[in-house]
Amino acid sequence: MVVLTAILVGLLYITLPYSGAAETSLRFVTWRPQPPWLWDQAIADFETAHPGIKVVREVGPHSSTEFHDLVAQKLKNGDAEMDVFFMDVIWPAEFAAAGWALPLNKFFHTNEQKAFIEAPILANTYQGQIYGVPLFIDAGMLYYRRDLLEKYDFSPPGTWPELVRQAKIILAKEKDPYLTGLSAQFKQYEGLICNMMEYISSNGGELWDGPTLKATLHLAKAKEAVRFVRDQIIREISHRGVLAYQEPESLALFTQGKAIFHRNWPYAWEAANDPKRSMVAGRVGVTRLPSFPSGKSVAALGGWQMAISRFSRKAELAWKFVAFMTSEEMQKRIALHAGRAPARKELYSDREVLKKNPQFSSQIEALMQAVPRPRTPVYLPLSNIMQRYFSSAIAIPDSNIDQLAGVAARDMNRVLDLLRERPRP
Amino acid sequence: MKGSNDPVLRFLAPSFLFVALFSLYPIIESFRLSLYRMILTLPWLGQKFVGLENYQDLFGDPVALQSLLTSITFVAVTTPIEVLLGLGMALVLNESFRGRGWLRAIVLVPWAIPTVVASQMWRFIFNDRYGLFNFVLFGDATDRYWAPLAEPGLALLSIMVADIWKTSSFAALIILAGLQAIPRELYEAASIDGASAWQKFRLITLPLVKPALLLALLFRTIDALKVFDLVFVMTQGGPADTTNVLQFYGYKKSFAEGMIGYGSAIAVAVFSLSLILALVYIRLLGARLLAREQRA
Numbered sequence: 001m002v003v004l005t006a007i008l009v010g011l012l013y014i015t016l017p018y019s020g021a022a023e024t025s026l027r028f029v030t031w032r033p034q035p036p037w038l039w040d041q042a043i044a045d046f047e048t049a050h051p052g053i054k055v056v057r058e059v060g061p062h063s064s065t066e067f068h069d070l071v072a073q074k075l076k077n078g079d080a081e082m083d084v085f086f087m088d089v090i091w092p093a094e095f096a097a098a099g100w101a102l103p104l105n106k107f108f109h110t111n112e113q114k115a116f117i118e119a120p121i122l123a124n125t126y127q128g129q130i131y132g133v134p135l136f137i138d139a140g141m142l143y144y145r146r147d148l149l150e151k152y153d154f155s156p157p158g159t160w161p162e163l164v165r166q167a168k169i170i171l172a173k174e175k176d177p178y179l180t181g182l183s184a185q186f187k188q189y190e191g192l193i194c195n196m197m198e199y200i201s202s203n204g205g206e207l208w209d210g211p212t213l214k215a216t217l218h219l220a221k222a223k224e225a226v227r228f229v230r231d232q233i234i235r236e237i238s239h240r241g242v243l244a245y246q247e248p249e250s251l252a253l254f255t256q257g258k259a260i261f262h263r264n265w266p267y268a269w270e271a272a273n274d275p276k277r278s279m280v281a282g283r284v285g286v287t288r289l290p291s292f293p294s295g296k297s298v299a300a301l302g303g304w305q306m307a308i309s310r311f312s313r314k315a316e317l318a319w320k321f322v323a324f325m326t327s328e329e330m331q332k333r334i335a336l337h338a339g340r341a342p343a344r345k346e347l348y349s350d351r352e353v354l355k356k357n358p359q360f361s362s363q364i365e366a367l368m369q370a371v372p373r374p375r376t377p378v379y380l381p382l383s384n385i386m387q388r389y390f391s392s393a394i395a396i397p398d399s400n401i402d403q404l405a406g407v408a409a410r411d412m413n414r415v416l417d418l419l420r421e422r423p424r425p
Numbered sequence: 426m427k428g429s430n431d432p433v434l435r436f437l438a439p440s441f442l443f444v445a446l447f448s449l450y451p452i453i454e455s456f457r458l459s460l461y462r463m464i465l466t467l468p469w470l471g472q473k474f475v476g477l478e479n480y481q482d483l484f485g486d487p488v489a490l491q492s493l494l495t496s497i498t499f500v501a502v503t504t505p506i507e508v509l510l511g512l513g514m515a516l517v518l519n520e521s522f523r524g525r526g527w528l529r530a531i532v533l534v535p536w537a538i539p540t541v542v543a544s545q546m547w548r549f550i551f552n553d554r555y556g557l558f559n560f561v562l563f564g565d566a567t568d569r570y571w572a573p574l575a576e577p578g579l580a581l582l583s584i585m586v587a588d589i590w591k592t593s594s595f596a597a598l599i600i601l602a603g604l605q606a607i608p609r610e611l612y613e614a615a616s617i618d619g620a621s622a623w624q625k626f627r628l629i630t631l632p633l634v635k636p637a638l639l640l641a642l643l644f645r646t647i648d649a650l651k652v653f654d655l656v657f658v659m660t661q662g663g664p665a666d667t668t669n670v671l672q673f674y675g676y677k678k679s680f681a682e683g684m685i686g687y688g689s690a691i692a693v694a695v696f697s698l699s700l701i702l703a704l705v706y707i708r709l710l711g712a713r714l715l716a717r718e719q720r721a
Contacts, residue, residue, distance in 0.1 A: 065661070069680045076465060076683075094466045098683070177568035187575075188663025241553030243575035243664050253554065377466040381682040388488070388666045395577050395664040407487075421470055 025054045026314060026321055029071060029085040031062045038337045046324045053317060063246070064088045064190050068380070075100035075309060083312040084321055087132045087305045089123045089372065090190075090379050095307065096126035097377030102308040103129040107319045115328075116343050119301050123372045132305030133326040134343030136334055138265040139299035139370035140198050141363060143272060145260050146285040148174075156287040157261075160199065160228060163290050167237040167260050181237025183250040183259035186229075188391035191246055193373065193383055194300035195263060196390045199225040201298035201371060202291035207386065210374040213416040215409035217389065223405050225292065230394045230401070243395045255280060263289065265302055266367070269359045270339025286359050288366045301370035303343065335360075341367055378415050385411045452696065458689035465683030479690035489691065491666065492674040495581065499670060500649040503588050508641050510589065511596025512634075518597065519604040529601075536594040544658035547587040548574065551659075577665040584655050584668055591655075592648070596641040603637020604630070636710055643706040647699045671695055 033039050043055045060070040068091065074082050075095065087095065095101035108130055113121050120134035142163075144156055148170055157163035167181030185191035197207055205222035208215050216222060234240065242250065247264060251271060254262035255278035262268070275281040291297040306322045308315055324330065331342040335353045341360065347353050348364050360367075376382070389408035393399050459480070462473045483489050518529050535543065550557045553572030563569045573583040607630065615625050653672045656662060662669035662677070672695055679688025 065681065072465075072683070073680065094683075098466045098468055187661070188666070189661050239553070239570075239572070240575050241570075241572035244553070244572060244660075245575075249552075258554075378464075378682075380466075381684065384677055384682060387663070388669075391663045392577075392665040395575070399665075418464065418467060418470070 023052055023054045024314065024317065025056050026083045026317055027056045027058060027081050029058045029060060029082050031067055031086060032059050034338060038333060042325060042330055046321060050320060055321065078311045080311045080313055082309050083314055083318040084306060084308055087307040089120060089301060089303045089305065092124045092131045093126045093375040094377045094379055096129065096131045100310055101131040102310045102315060103131060104133065104308065105129055108133055115345060117345055117368060119370050119372055120303055120343050123301065123375065124305055126375065132307040133322055135304050135306055135326050136331065136340035137343045137367060138302030138341065139367045140194060140263055140289050141266060141299065141366060142287050142289045143254060143262040143264060143268055144285050145280060145283060147283040148260055156285060157290050159293050160290045163261060164232045164237055170260050171237065178258045180239045180253065180259050182233055182261045182263065183253040184242060184263040185246055185250055186242045186394060187244050187246055188387050189246060190383060192387055192390050194302065196226065197300050197373065198289055198298050199229055202295045204295045208374060208412055208416065213419055215412040215416065218405040218409035223401055226390065226393050227401055230399065234394050235397065266341040266363055267339045286362065299366045299370045301372040376419065378418060381415045382412055455689045455692050458685055459693050461686045463685040465685060479687050482687065483690050483694060489674060492669050492671040495669060496650060496671040499581065499585060499652060500646055503585050503649050504642060504645045506589050507593045507596045507645050508638060510593040511600050511641055512638065514594065514597035515600035515604055518601055532594045532597060535591050540591065540654040541658055543591050544587065544655045548659045551583050574660055575664055577667045580660050580664055580668050584659055587655055587659065588649065588652065592645065596645055599641040600634060600637050603634040607633045639706060639710050643703060646702055650699055651695060
């Protein structure tokens with residue numbers, strides 16, 4: 001429904017004629033961020049500060065995959081209408097290589113970049129140029145029902161096997177058929193990559209080897225982690241519905257008190273502790289994600305950036321808007337009212353921000369160390385191969401993981417080989 | 426039929442231009458692109474002419490073949506059911522009874538709803554926790570709830586149900602038009618001859634409504650082969666790739682991955698399949714119409 005509304009609203013914006021010929025308008029392609037008033041206010045403030053500029057919003061779908069296709073379509077066509085757009089943390093390499101995003105070095109200087117957390121800056125950098133300004137960052141977190149864990153005298157699990165053990169005991173004792181052990185994102189879509197990467201990397205595996213451009217999913221460590229998800233998480237403690245869940249569905253299950261553990265991004269804290277939206281407000285804990293006994297905890301890096309289209313005819317103006325929206329003042333507002341983790345380091349010692357979001361102090365470590373998915377202009381083909389593999393491996397109870405992993409690795413190598421080809425003269 | 430003279434050509438020209446611009450050109454362009462290797466995100470590799478390599482890859486691509494099989498399964502299951510249900514509905518709607526006008530309007534509602542909206546609705550219906558599907562089937566016994574969109578064995582079936590619900594009434598509409606063209610006198614004459622209702626259906630209705638049935642089948646087959654929106658909204662091709670129909674696979678290649686050449690090859694394959702099917706149906710239809718003309 002949200003997607004649909006977004007599309008309808010988007011269409012409305014497209015069809016609305018520009019008002020006031022004397023004004024310069026900037027077209028900003030975005031999804032519909034929550035809460036809407038916060039963003040309306042931000043844009044109104046920008047317009048007040050810059051008389052004569054009107055920001056026209058075009059609202060696209062919320063899902064990263066679908067939003068990508070909308071933005072990529074515009075860029076592919078060299079659409080000069082779009083000036084500023086939201087960019088997922090996995091796109092900069094692709095948009096940079098394709099010549100779609102404007103390099104921002106001239107506006108966004110290296111010393112200015114130092115105010116931001118390093119991982120998202122790195123993710124926005126491609127061959128020495130920076131293509132986006134981080135707006136907020138995401139990292140996978142483990143949420144849990146503090147009351148349930150306390151009832152059974154458990155402390156938050158440090159390893160995945162421990163999480164499964166606790167969940168099994170709680171499920172057996174609670175005897176609640178509604179209750180599920182772990183609610184996470186296992187649908188065949190981009191979120192599945194983030195979830196599976198956290199298992200694989202915390203077992204010492206990798207999605208693929210960035211420097212040598214070699215597939216690694218067929219190696220023992222990676223397969224072991226995938227097998228664990230199928231045999232322990234899906235078969236033992238989660239109900240099968242999680243195989244069709246994205247973030248909103250999995251969060252809803254948790255806020256309704258129907259999940260013991262929940263994997264999500266930092267914003268889930270705000271939602272889970274809001275008495276109006278959550279039945280478990282005040283009974284929720286958050287900690288870093290577990291790891292396998294031999295590995296260390298890994299949180300997938302997510303988050304959104306603001307970027308400028310190379311086809312925009314108003315780059316200077318667009319930069320003013322980007323700078324305004326990613327300023328410390330704005331990131332603070334977003335942290336205070338949307339619970340999004342800021343990309344600027346200083347805000348993690350801001351008293352007001354920490355008072356409203358006490359979880360940031362426990363999350364900072366995970367946020368600072370979040371691991372980006374490898375950077376490459378062929379991310380999407382690789383992602384689709386991995387989505388197919390992961391979904392097949394975990395959704396089919398007796399899947400042949402060795403064979404599926406072999407096929408996935410072969411297909412990924414074929415795509416990675418494209419990167420070795422010399423440019424044509 | 427008169428020989429081609431100027432006024433005829435002039436009258437035909439606008440529609441020919443229209444078709445050429447909006448149908449022919451994109452088809453030819455797709456075919457041209459399918460002979461190149463062109464990857465948007467790797468612009469330095471350039472546009473390389475590769476001949477039929479994309480098609481070779483396509484026929485050797487297990488994912489594409491699986492997608493083709495999924496598409497064919499989808500067509501083979503949904504179209505006969507839709508046409509049969511459509512026939513049933515049309516027969517009822519063709520009778521005169523009180524409130525027939527209302528019923529005709531109501532039957533068309535699923536078809537009138539935009540597919541994206543209907544898909545979203547069915548996604549909610551099939552939700553494993555709060556969906557209507559489980560509530561109707563199991564009531565409060567939540568431990569028995571199914572997750573149709575999460576099960577590799579059920580996801581495609583769920584999409585088929587949504588498609589059948591959505592488009593049966595379209596088949597009904599076409600068949601109803603066919604039924605109304607049957608002269609009433611034939612039935613009167615048959616009644617006088619003492620024919621039973623079944624005989625009237627089998628010997629009058631069925632043969633005369635056959636062209637409409639075939640037409641409904643033609644439209645539904647081609648539409649079902651190109652199913653996209655239901656998959657896009659309900660499953661995104663998952664779980665375990667079980668709902669990754671050919672059209673959706675082609676979309677992902679072209680629009681998400683930027684593999685324009687390969688994506689175009691898939692598009693051309695879908696187009697060729699539709700074209701072949703359409704030709705077969707039109708032949709069948711044409712033969713029938715011709716036979717009727719000769720009799721007349």
